[in-house]
Amino acid sequence: MADASYGWGLVSNPEDRDAFESAIRGLHGELANLGAHGAIDGSTRALYDRQVRAMAEELRRKATMGEITWRQAATEANTVRNTVMDSLRGRSTPLGRALAESLKSQGKTLNEMIARKTLQLFGPNANFNALSTAQQNQVYAAIVESAGKSNPAITARMRTVSRAGRGLLVLSLAVSVYVVATAEDKGEALVHEGAVTGAGIGGGIVGGAAAGLACGPGAPVCVAVGAFVGGALAAIGVDYFFF
Structure with a gap:
């Protein structure tokens, strides 16, 4: 094996040093794993x-211009929002999906949104069917507006997660650059670092997905543990192939 030592000189015994450096590489893979999770889920939320x-802006414009009715706008807005939500959850990491499902298991139906907005606009005793056409259009317009908004607290939190994830990826890359630069066999060290980093990310995704199947939907703590353990085990396991 090429000497890709981290160069800290903390352990003098060769066997202990190898074990120490393997553990450090496992941590390195975990940095990449956590960073990838944060970056992917943060970007997915921003896209949503x-x-x-x-x-919502396009449907509001069409309804205002009379190209479609407000009911049509509300129906399409609610359907599209739920479709986009389900589609992007499929592009999230298992942890991101579990977190989203713990907050909202599924989108609201149009009737549920009509009932909610009717009560919000016209009071607890309001009956949508008893409203005037203009008042019903107010309800439909509120549904369109709601469909174009996301929970600001969650969006802000995911923005922070995304920034943190990118920071961890940069840190992981910096560690890899240092290790390769100080290794005797830079080619082998480059392959080694790439394999450990890839294993950490891939193992985290697989571990999180397996935990999600075992724990069921909307179980972010369980999935987080699975992602962390899966990433660490995969990174350390791949590292042993280089000894």
Whole structure:
């Protein structure tokens, strides 16, 4: 094996040093794993925000111009929002999906949204069917507006997660650059670092997905443990192939 020592000189015994460096590489893989999770889920949330906002603005414009009715706008807005939500959850990491499902297991139906907005606009005793056409259009317009908004607290949190994830990926890359630069066999060290990093990310995704199947939907703590353990085990396991 090429000497890709981290160069800290903390352990003098060769066997202990190998074990120590393997553990450090496992941590390195875990940094990449956590960073990838944060970056992917943060980017997915940002994409969701952009898509539903653009959709709602276009439907509001069409209804205002009389190209479609407000009921048609509300129906399409609610359907598209739920479709986008389900589609992007499929592009999230298992942890991101579990977190989303713990907050909202599924989208609201149009009738549920009509009932909610009717009560919000006209009071607890309001009956949508008893409203005037203009008042019903207010309800439909509120549904369109709601479809274009995401929970600001969650969006802000995911923005922070995304920034943290990118920071961890940069840190992981910096560690890899240092290890390769100080290794005797830089080619082998480059392959080694790439394998450990890839294993950490892949193992985290697989571990999180397996935990999600075992624990069921909407179980973020269980999935987080699975992602962390899966990433660490995969990174350390791949590292042993280089000894």
